[in-house]
Amino acid sequence: MLSINSGSAVPVYEQLKRQIRLGIVSGRYRQGCRMPSIRDLAAKLKVNPNTIAKVYRQLEVDEFLVSKAGSGFFVEHSPEKLEQTRGELLCDLAEEFITSAVELGASPEVIKNTVQKRLEESTYHDKA
Amino acid sequence: MLSINSGSAVPVYEQLKRQIRLGIVSGRYRQGCRMPSIRDLAAKLKVNPNTIAKVYRQLEVDEFLVSKAGSGFFVEHSPEKLEQTRGELLCDLAEEFITSAVELGASPEVIKNTVQKRLEESTYHDKA
Amino acid sequence: MLSINSGSAVPVYEQLKRQIRLGIVSGRYRQGCRMPSIRDLAAKLKVNPNTIAKVYRQLEVDEFLVSKAGSGFFVEHSPEKLEQTRGELLCDLAEEFITSAVELGASPEVIKNTVQKRLEESTYHDKA
C-alpha cells in the first residue's frame, strides 16, 4: 500500500515515485504487470489525477514503466536497470540512516557496532 | 518542522511523539525551553488539540517534558535518560534500515560493506 | 520568434520544445543566457503557464536548460551535447524532407538531383 505525508517538505509525487520504485525493485510490482489506472489510484489516494500521471510519466522516463495508450501503465524494466537501482537505493538507505545516526551524536564505531549487532540478531531469528 | 502521514498505520500521536523525542535527544529542542502551546501546535498541524495533549502527556510520563500549570510544557530530562534514549533510537534506526535493506534483497555482508563505505566517505568529507 | 499551430496534431508543448531546441543548437539562444520567464512567455504566446513550464522542464531533462529557483531558466549545455543534437536534428530534417518528397512521387534520383541543384545555386549566391 502507498501512503502520503501531506505535511512533508518532499512533494507528494516524489513520495509516491519512491514508494513505487521501491515496490518494483523489491519485486512487489512484477515485470509486465499493469499498474492501477491513473484515475483509480488518484481516487484511492485522494490526490489529483495529474499528480499520479506525473509520477507514472517520470517512472516511464526512468525506464521502470511503459505506457500503452488506452490500456494503462505496465511494469517494464531491464534486469541491469533493476540491479543498478537496487544498489543505488541501498546506498540511499545507508546514507539516510547514517545521517540520522550522526545527528543523534553517534560515532562511526557506535554506528558500525549497532548495525553489526542488529544483523547478528536478525540472522539468529532467521535460523530459529 | 513536524510532519504527519495521515495514511500511515502508525497513529498520528505516535508519529508526533517520535519526532519530538528525536528533536529533544538530537538537541534541536533544548533543555529548559518552552514547547509550542497545545492549541497553537494543533492549529498549525491541523489536528485535534487532544492529540497534541496526548503527545505532551506521554512525553511527560517518559520524562522528556514537564508541565507547568498555566505556563506550558518545558523540555526537562536527566542526562542519563537522554543518553539511554539516544541508544534506543539508534537501535530503532538501525532496525528500520536493515529491514528495508533486506527487503531490497541485500545480504548481511552487502549491508555491512555499504555502511562501512558510506562511513568512510563521510569521515573523509569531514576531514576535507 | 516562436509560433504555434493550434490545429496541428503535434502538441503545443512539443512544437515549442522543437523550436527552442533548434534555437539553442543554431546559436540564436546563447549559452548562459536567461530564457523568458514562464509567465511572460505564456502571456506572449497566449498559452497556459503550465504548458511553458512543461517545455522548459523537458528541455532541462534533455540538458539544454537549467532552472534556478526564484531566478529563471538559463541556456546551459555541454558542447558535445550540442554537436550531437545538431547531427540528430539534421537527420530529422532530412527524413522529413525525403518523406514529403516521396509522397510527392519523387524518385531517389530526382530527390538527389534537386538537392544538388539547390546546393549549387546557394553556393553560387554565397560567392556572389
Place this chain on the structure above:
Amino acid sequence: MLSINSGSAVPVYEQLKRQIRLGIVSGRYRQGCRMPSIRDLAAKLKVNPNTIAKVYRQLEVDEFLVSKAGSGFFVEHSPEKLEQTRGELLCDLAEEFITSAVELGASPEVIKNTVQKRLEESTYHDKA
C-alpha cells in the same frame, strides 16, 4: 486534415492554399472530386468564409480547381500542370530543408551525405 498557424508570418490563406495544392498534387484530393463547401470548411477551421473563398479562387486561377455555380468547387487540372507543380513543390521542399540545415551549421557536403544516407536506408527498407 488542414491546419493553421495563427502566429506565422505567412498569411492564413497562403497556408491553406499550399496545403490544398499539396493535397491535390500528392493525390489525396483526386481529379473530379468536390471540395468541401466554403462555409463548411470555414466553420471547421474557424476562419472567415471569405478566406476560404480567396483560397479556392486563387487555386482556380492556378488551374487546380474549377467552380460550378450553385454546386461547389471541384478538383480539375491537366496532367502537365500537375507534373510541373510537382517539380516546383519539390524545389520548395528542398530549399526549406537546405535553409534549415544551413542554419544548423551544416556544410553542403554534410547535407548531401545525410540525404544520400537517408535515401539508402529508406530504399533498403522498401526492399525489405
Place this chain on the structure above:
DNA sequence: GTGGTCTAGACCACC
C-alpha cells in the same frame, strides 16, 4: 474505459 494534452487557477519557498 485508457492515457495525453491543455486550461485556469491556487499556494508555497526562494530571492
Place this chain on the structure above:
DNA sequence: GTGGTCTAGACCACA
C-alpha cells in the same frame, strides 16, 4: 518577482 507543486476540471485519440 521567480519557479515548483497541486487542484479541478476540460477535450481528444485510441482501443
